[in-house]
Amino acid sequence: MTILLVEDDEVIRRSVTIALERYGYGVTSAGDGLSGLELFREGGHDLLLLDVMLPGLDGIGLCRRIRETSMDPILMMSARGDSLDVVSGLEAGADDYVVKPVDTAVLVARIRSLLRRAVYAPAAVPPPADRVRTERYRPGEHALLVFGDLAIDTAGLDISLAGRPLALAPTELRLLLEFAAHPGTVLDRQTLLRNVWDYGWDGDSRVVDLCVQRLRKKIGADRIETVRGFGYKLRR
Structure with missing residues (x-):
């Protein structure tokens, strides 16, 4: 499973990448929303992990852009667990959220939960049964x-x-x-x-x-x- 991580803080981006790789996930990362959107369009990701506060295109806007063409699982990260951030992320189409600083065990549990119930299907095309959890x-x-x-x-x-x-x-x-x-x-x-x-x-x-x-x-x-x-x- 490959995760696209979009996080502007380099320290957090590196630490989360290392933690996820220890659990066997492949990680592709970007430091801003527009770069994250380009990586998403290249494809090959099973889940997207997006920070809310991003330069250029913020996490909420990035989530909306992704939802225009994809139903891939999206997990948002909010620095404060601010109610407005959480609600905005979920309304934009995110499946779940975690609060930073992120506890690795909680983050991995949320990722596993999203991947277990993920259905990979393009819009308006019925998903094949063997790709359903x-x-x-x-x-x-x-x-x-x-x-x-x-x-x-x-x-x-x-x-x-x-x-x-x-869809x-x-x-x-x-x-x-x-x-x-x-x-x-x-x-x-x-x-x-x-x-x-x-x-x-x-x-x-x-x-x-x-x-x-x-x-x-x-x-x-x-x-x-x-x-x-x-x-x-x-x-x-």
């Missing part, structure tokens, strides 16, 4: 789940809306599958963090809320209902 649905199992004009083929992970293929980011797809497995059932945020994000500890519930918002924009806002004080549910 899910726990609830596995290649070979088949079910066609239909919710109005939303159809989910759980074997090939073909998602269509009104008969047209629908979802890896986390959005996992979230939709979790809801589809429990239609009409309220799922609280901690359950979603555990089953979708693979968190073995309490995570930031804002990750769930913002991913639900992104999913609603793609499948229709009225399909996922907010149950105040409890969580979310997919309408039958």
Whole structure:
């Protein structure tokens, strides 16, 4: 697995690179957003690790540019864990975030979690089943789940809306599958963090809320209902 690291602080960039290489990852790095965008366009990366504060093109803008053409997993790094930075990164399309200074064990755990649930597929093209990592649905199992004009083929992970293929980011797809497995059932945020994000500890519930918002924009806002004080549910 190869990671694209975009971090302007040379000391942090070197230390993170060394730490990730010790865990067996290949690392390509850049010191600013525009250089990071060029490396991304060259391809060959399985995950992107982006700092929020970058010269030229900042991490939020870089994340948005990447999301225009790619559903690769994106992990953001925020220096302070500032609420605005976190929310902006997640709204731009990031899958998760870590706070600097980064604990290596936490960083690697987050990376492994993202890679486990990653689906590599170009926009509007159904992903091949052998490139999918899910726990609830596995290649070979088949079910066609239909919710109005939303159809989910759980074997090939073909998602269509009104008969047209629908491209979802890896986390959005996992979230939709979790809801589809429990239609009409309220799922609280901690359950979603555990089953979708693979968190073995309490995570930031804002990750769930913002991913639900992104999913609603793609499948229709009225399909996922907010149950105040409890969580979310997919309408039958």
